[in-house]
Amino acid sequence: MSKIVLEVEGLRTSFFTRKGIVKAVDGVSFFVREKETLGIVGESGCGKTVTGMSIMRLLPEPGGKIVGGRITLNGTSLLELSKREMRNIRGCMVSMILQDPMTSLNPVYTIGDQIAESVRMHQNLADEKMITNEVVSSLRLLQIPSPETLLKNYPFQLSGGMRQRVVGAIAMCCKPSLLIADEPTTALDATIQAQYIALFKDIQAKTDVAIIFITHDFGVIADMCHRVAVMYAGKIVESASTSEIFKKPQHPYTRALINSVPRLDRKDDRLYSIEGQPPSLMHLPPGCRFCERCSDSLEICSKEEPPEKNIGNNHTVSCWRVQ
Amino acid sequence: MEYLRDINEAKIEKRMELRRKFSRLMLIIPVVILALLILSAIFAPLLAPYSPTEIAMTERLQPPSFLKGGSPKHFLGTDSLGRDVFSRIIYGARISLSFSLIVIFITGTVGTILGIISGYFGGRLDSFIMRFTDVALSIPAILIAIILAVGLGPSFKTIVIASSILGWSGYARVIRGEAMRLREVDFVAQARIIGSSRMRIMIKHIFPNVINPLIIIATMMVGLMIIIEATLSYLGAGIPPPNPSWGAMVNDGRNYLETAWWISFFPGFCIGLVVLSCNYLGDWIRDKLDPRLRRL
């Protein structure tokens, strides 16, 4: 087994708002190994983005706070670092790709300048030529055609897919050991999305990088990830290898999610749909968080939170139905 | 399991609650200040201890009553002609506040209407209105004021007209930009799909959504208008000298700053107070009008 790059234990992140405390992430544990892609899948508001932001320690201020848990990256405990130490790790040991390629690049700087900025910050390269070399090689890694000419371009001159590659190049230029990708393909067209995913598989083969892929799209998960963690209302309700999740989903929420995605290879008369809405993170129910929408709930479900059970093969589920 | 971090959420919550209460309290202060100033402007004859224009050369340049050597008769001291500063501030509020409110109302209305029309229609009409705006922005208000003063004679009305003729252009510029952006927003397309007329779209959909920038400019203008009134009056276009206005009072005390600072300081302080209060109040009005920020 290759070594564990990131380990998150009992992470709890809350937002302190005018209306009350929002428990966005409430006791989440997972790990990622070298060369491995972990998919975190869930709906908006389930805490998947906040989990990513917590690892980066880039929670919106004021209000966002990590209130509990431990995050260990390559043996370093991230929550113990000072802001300055964390800045050195960010962009270097761990970096992030955001969803929208239109807004994650600064429109007034050239592509070359924006990648070089990251190189300059984290690598002690005195020579401008060496910096340019680094920039070009990271553009090559992202399979960007004719990188030397692209350096002088501005973001508006590029298409969405190309911009997202540039964002990837910025993230990869310092050879991080962990990459957090937050819905990086959602804003892209289907054929471009397929290119991007193939590209990341290729990068991972070349660099050993561990990837956390945050998404709501099961199609992307199926193509890209080795393991999946399904999040609901701030908790991981099920986690297993990708093929286990698709073939033997145990948690009713996972099952419902997979069934509610329309299929291309068959004609459905009616889609399975989960009625209702996720609970408010400000007023969480006492028992299982999915209980209210679950078609299969027991009496205990509304009273006590189900414990996490390992059913073998590193497949964990939190559900009273699973024995 | 023992974790490295374990923060007590309830404690933070309590602290935030206190902060919230405090900020709500802070909101009352500007409202009270503005209310007091407006009331004192309305009831000036009842409140002012002296006539604002009465000259008493024997009592000139007296410091405020709470300072060493101050006369108990004059709470905020007297100016170079022995006029009571406190009374002049109360009367001055009438001119300064009414001038700025009237001008802001006129310029804000004209500027918003032109801005919305220009931004929503676009094309030639937009180019026309915007060239017009550019011209208005480039003419110095003082020039217009002097010309008008010659034509109409110096008066309150003259400076209101002089400031309003050009003052709408700033509003029009900003509101136009906002209207142009809103024109492309989905809910405007939706309004067209259901068959709304352009008039209805501008009134129902564009206007309520340009209120935020409108309030920001309007509150910024309050202080500026008080100063402009003083400048125009000083140049002889506005209210002739013995009548008090805050701007004019600040100006009067200019030569005595070292020896009798109170002549300029107190009216200046009032201007600052009004500007600050208006800014707070503007934020509050904005929040109240916006359903997304309204507290339940």
Added chain:
Amino acid sequence: MADILLEGRNLTMLYPVRRGLFQGLIGMVRAVDNVSFSIERGKTLSLVGESGAGKTTTAKSVLLLERATSGSVYFEGKDIYQYNKDQLKREYRPRVQAVQQNPWSSMNPRMRVKDIVAEPLVVNAKQSKKENYDRVVELLDQVGLKAEHAEHFPHEFSGGQRQRIAVARALALNPSLVVLDEPVSALDVSIRAQIMNLLKDLQEAHNLSYLVIAHNLATVRYMSHGVAIMYLGQIVEYGDTEDLFENPLHPYTNALISASDLKLPEDRDQNEKEIILSGEMPSPLNPPTGCRFHTRCPEARPECSKIEPEMVTVGKHQVKCHKFV
């Protein structure tokens, strides 16, 4: 004979591109190029394609947000481009409504739900406030919301609920056709199914026709009776949904299907490798000669770059590719 409600005939939409100090005309973008389609009463037609394919522009010409440069739209057999303003307002606009993609921007944030849903009634039908309100409550009920929701503002709702409000607004005037512009793509996975089921139920209950704009093929397969696949302003494949998905012909359709299929890599057969297209869609300002897809086509032949293929009928659907000429 099928009962055709709306027909687009040879729609072409050109946009001038101006650049520089004097705004000189440097070219024309053919956003939509000779597109024809028809929608039957009570049925759904989907326009599928990637951004820049011209599907939204086509929908705009139907909604009259923009007029086609040439070609026309026929509604119940009549050319609406010949209608005057008054006829449009009375006879066309109220019957063709829309639900937009983004439920966060499609409603005026300063209006209450009752005013949002009632707005089509206020603008078009002269009724009393009471009548309008009753209709709003009825509509909210149809889309699965409660009467008390009428008093709230849009920001108090989740995306799925907002999309329900948007649907209620679109139904207010009892339209015959509703244009659904990516109706579920901004929503969460579990909510998408709710909205799609709702739209299907409403279609049956009111005999509605839908013109769906979408990029997600699986959604399209579930929702629609007919599909038109668009690429760079043109329809490249057009036909009955089942037929088209069971037997896709155009190489672009095949690539799209491959890209959106939910399949584990291990479950793919050896010969069924995922098709990954190279490159990106060229600029519509300067479209390739011949077949517009030839720059990315894995099966391109020499003639593809020279001659534009004709639309031909193969089996039950039409396709625009040299392979079938």
